[in-house]
Amino acid sequence: MAGQAVRAEAAGGQGLLVLRGVTKRFGGLVAVQGVSFAVAEGETVGLIGPNGAGKTTLFNVITGAVAPEGGEIRLGGERIDGLRPHEIAQRGVRRTYQIVRPFPNLSLLDNVLIGSLFGGTGRAGEAARERAREMLAFVGLTDKAAMLARDLNLAEKKKLELARALASGPQLLLLDEVLAGLNPVEIDRSLALLAEIKGRLGTTIVMVEHVMRAVLRVSDRVVVLHQGEKIAEGRPEVVAGDPRVIEAYLGERVG
Amino acid sequence: MPSRLRPTPLLLALAFLAFLAVPAFQDESMTSFCFRLLELVAMTYSLNLITGYLGYVDFGHIVFYGVGAYTTALLLSGGVALHPALLILPGGAAALLFGLLAGYPALRLRGAYFAIATFSINEAMKAVVLNVDWLGGSEGIPLARYIRLELTTAYYVLLGIAAAVAAFSYTAVRQKFGLGMLAIREDEDVAEALAIDTTRYKLLTYALSGAVAGLAGGIVGLAHVYVSTEYFDVGKSIEMFVIMMLGGAGTALGPLLGAFLYFLIKDFLILRSPHLHLVIFGLIIVFIVLFLPAGLVGYLRERSGRLRALLE
Numbered sequence: 001m002a003g004q005a006v007r008a009e010a011a012g013g014q015g016l017l018v019l020r021g022v023t024k025r026f027g028g029l030v031a032v033q034g035v036s037f038a039v040a041e042g043e044t045v046g047l048i049g050p051n052g053a054g055k056t057t058l059f060n061v062i063t064g065a066v067a068p069e070g071g072e073i074r075l076g077g078e079r080i081d082g083l084r085p086h087e088i089a090q091r092g093v094r095r096t097y098q099i100v101r102p103f104p105n106l107s108l109l110d111n112v113l114i115g116s117l118f119g120g121t122g123r124a125g126e127a128a129r130e131r132a133r134e135m136l137a138f139v140g141l142t143d144k145a146a147m148l149a150r151d152l153n154l155a156e157k158k159k160l161e162l163a164r165a166l167a168s169g170p171q172l173l174l175l176d177e178v179l180a181g182l183n184p185v186e187i188d189r190s191l192a193l194l195a196e197i198k199g200r201l202g203t204t205i206v207m208v209e210h211v212m213r214a215v216l217r218v219s220d221r222v223v224v225l226h227q228g229e230k231i232a233e234g235r236p237e238v239v240a241g242d243p244r245v246i247e248a249y250l251g252e253r254v255g
Numbered sequence: 256m257p258s259r260l261r262p263t264p265l266l267l268a269l270a271f272l273a274f275l276a277v278p279a280f281q282d283e284s285m286t287s288f289c290f291r292l293l294e295l296v297a298m299t300y301s302l303n304l305i306t307g308y309l310g311y312v313d314f315g316h317i318v319f320y321g322v323g324a325y326t327t328a329l330l331l332s333g334g335v336a337l338h339p340a341l342l343i344l345p346g347g348a349a350a351l352l353f354g355l356l357a358g359y360p361a362l363r364l365r366g367a368y369f370a371i372a373t374f375s376i377n378e379a380m381k382a383v384v385l386n387v388d389w390l391g392g393s394e395g396i397p398l399a400r401y402i403r404l405e406l407t408t409a410y411y412v413l414l415g416i417a418a419a420v421a422a423f424s425y426t427a428v429r430q431k432f433g434l435g436m437l438a439i440r441e442d443e444d445v446a447e448a449l450a451i452d453t454t455r456y457k458l459l460t461y462a463l464s465g466a467v468a469g470l471a472g473g474i475v476g477l478a479h480v481y482v483s484t485e486y487f488d489v490g491k492s493i494e495m496f497v498i499m500m501l502g503g504a505g506t507a508l509g510p511l512l513g514a515f516l517y518f519l520i521k522d523f524l525i526l527r528s529p530h531l532h533l534v535i536f537g538l539i540i541v542f543i544v545l546f547l548p549a550g551l552v553g554y555l556r557e558r559s560g561r562l563r564a565l566l567e
Contacts, residue, residue: 063448089450103441107563114438117431119450124431146560168450 016041016204017062017172021071022081024054024061031057033228034071039172044198044205046219046236048212050249053225055208056098059174062206063095064088075172090119092171096178098208100157104150108160111149112136115167135163139193155186159193166197173197175207179214187211194218216240224248263508263567264425270511271418278407290410290478292518297417297471298491299498299510300424304464306496307505308424308433309457310440311362312370314492315377316468318357319350321486323469324476325384326350328396331477339404340412343473350469354462362457365443374489381487395483402477409478413471420467425507425567436460440505500543503550507567512551 015038024032032054039045047055060066062073064085073081080088094115103111112132116123123131136142139159144152149160158178165173178194179187191214197203198218209215215222215236222239224232226248232239239245277289302316323346330337330345361372384390427433435456438446447453476482494517502513520539524532547554556563 065444065448085444085447086450086452089448095448097445101442101445103438103445106437106441110434110437114434114446114451115449117434146564164449 015039016043016076017206018074019058019062019071020073022058022061022068022073023070024057024066024068030228032061032068032225035225035228035230036071037223037230037233039204039206041204042202043220044194044207044218046215046222047206047208047225048210048215048222049225052227053248054228055225056176057228058225059095059176059206059208062088062174063093092119092168093174094119094165094168094170094172095174096158096161096165096176098176098180100154100161102149102152102157102160102164105148107146108136108141108149108152109133109145111160112163112167115164119168119170131167132163135167138166138196139163140189155182155190158182158190162193162197166201166203169201171204173203173205175205175209177208177210179209179211187214191217212240261567262565266508267421267425267511271414271421274414274417278410283406286406286410290406290413292514293410293413293417294471294475295494295498295517296511296514297413297420298468299495299502299514300417300420301464301467301471302492302495303424303499303504303506303510304420304436304467305461307499307509308428308436308440309460310505311365311457311461312367313373313461313464314370314496315373315375315489316464316495317487317489317492318373318377318380319354319465319468320472320475320491321377321380321384321484322353322465323347323350323472324482324486325390325396325472326469327473328398328476328482329390331398331401332396339402339474339477340408342477343412343470346473346476347466347470350472351462351466353469354465355458358458358461358465362454362461377487377489377492381484384487385484391483393484395481395485398477398480398482402480404477404480406478409474412474413478416467416470416474421507421511424510428507428567432456437505497540500540500548500550503552503554503556506550506552506556509550509552516551 017039020036021034022032023034035058047058049055061068064083068081072079075091075093080091103114109132112135113128116128116131136145139162141156141159141163149157152160162178179190182190195218198205219236221234222236223230224239224245231248232242232245274289274293278286298320302313305311305313305316323343326349327343327346331342335342357376361369361376364372385393428437435451438449438451439453439456443453472486476486498513498517499510501516502509502511521536524535528535549557552566556566
């Protein structure tokens with residue numbers, strides 16, 4: 001444990017996103033306990049762990065939706081813990097939601113337009129509209145631009161959220177289970193899309209994911225949470241073979 | 256994109272031009288009827304900003320109307336000599352300020368809690384006005400001594416207010432400010448996570464819609480040369496709600512269409528069944544809420560993507 005903390009500390013020196021000893025409790029329940037890790041610019045980090053490990057809570061803490069009780073969070077060297085969510089978003093952090101939350105009664109174009117109008121790199125007028133169309137094309141929803149978001153299926157809603165999050169040209173993208181609930185074909189398409197976000201846009205990504213195949217394929221590095229604590233961190237193929245990780249997911253071998 | 260015919264601004268322009276022509280007929284009762292209609296049009300557009308576009312149900316919206324009317328009346332009776340059309344400006348400003356002060360705590364609440372808070376704000380103001388002597392108490396403030404305002408003048412001023420807020424409603428949703436309001440209505444937390452300063456947006460919308468209602472209250476007070484606690488009557492708030500629901504909340508045509516429909520139905524019912532008209536009206540409202548929750552414009556918009564592009 002101590003050795004790990006030291007390594008995290010060392011990694012914490014540089015990096016776009018740096019978490020140090022982040023803790024969040026809900027009453028007596030400790031959702032996230034002293035979690036430290038860093039994400040370098042351009043890197044894709046997979047955040048994995050069994051249900052209730054604290055992954056989504058960690059996203060909520062990073063985006064300011066809930067305030068951490070302890071620790072600090074830095075974005076590009078500047079402390080962002082304690083800021084209001086829109087202030088953190090203003091600094092280029094965007095997220096998608098595990099349970100999708102597009103703006104249901106607005107057109108797809110307006111959904112993405114809102115994404116491109118606001119934020120640090122916010123555009124105005126026709127430039128914002130153009131950017132919104134580009135992003136819809138990027139996720140392959142151009143022909144549905146005038147539809148209402150509530151009329152989409154789940155896979156499309158997830159793509160729409162992705163387009164909305166990307167529209168402002170974020171520095172850091174937090175993806176909360178973008179693949180959950182998709183069928184194998186849709187997963188392949190979404191993975192191709194993620195590869196493009198990484199390759200073409202160069203966006204730094206932290207992704208919570210249960211689809212291991214996807215995590216192994218897309219992530220440069222993996223952080224494993226278990227009961228709110230970080231239990232492993234490293235290259236995906238190494239972490240996947242780590243006995244502690246296997247134990248956390250599958251339980252202890254009997255006999 | 257090729258420029259297409261846009262029926263919404265056309266319909267709005269035609270309707271307000273028709274209103275503009277009304278006084279030319281020199282028919283006092285017709286002008287007076289249209290004055291009442293315009294009052295509800297302006298008030299409903301104002302309510303539509305906070306409730307239709309921002310999604311915050313404001314049951315006490317009439318409080319702004321009262322604040323505007325009383326501010327204007329107090330200035331006039333206090334001897335401020337200004338053209339009546341200018342006298343309503345401080346009324347609007349007072350309503351704006353009131354919106355900022357009351358909205359700051361109230362807008363921390365969401366959903367039904369906000370709605371109840373607005374209702375209470377209005378009742379509190381009404382109680383204050385009723386019990387403070389220099390505010391006229393239960394007798395109100397008669398203004399006939401100070402002013403003689405042509406109905407036509409008041410009519411044009413009110414028309415200007417109604418047309419301005421309608422035009423604002425139509426243009427806002429194509430711009431940053433309007434889209435910010437819609438985002439908050441759809442999902443406030445997501446809006447916040449998309450870098451929208453929701454607190455600021457909510458406060459501005461509440462105060463701005465309040466200012467419009469304050470201006471309307473001011474000019475109506477001057478036209479009737481009398482203000483009283485009737486200007487805080489929650490019944491009028493409900494009337495605005497019915498009109499908004501009838502026409503379609505969160506649309507630019509809804510309040511105008513709703514006001515026409517409301518008057519049509521109401522007058523028809525009063526003529527045909529003077530004793531039961533309120534009962535029947537209540538049934539109509541229940542019917543709308545059950546089967547046309549998005550109102551007339553909203554219903555048509557939901558029917559097809561084509562109509563959605565045409566009706567806004």
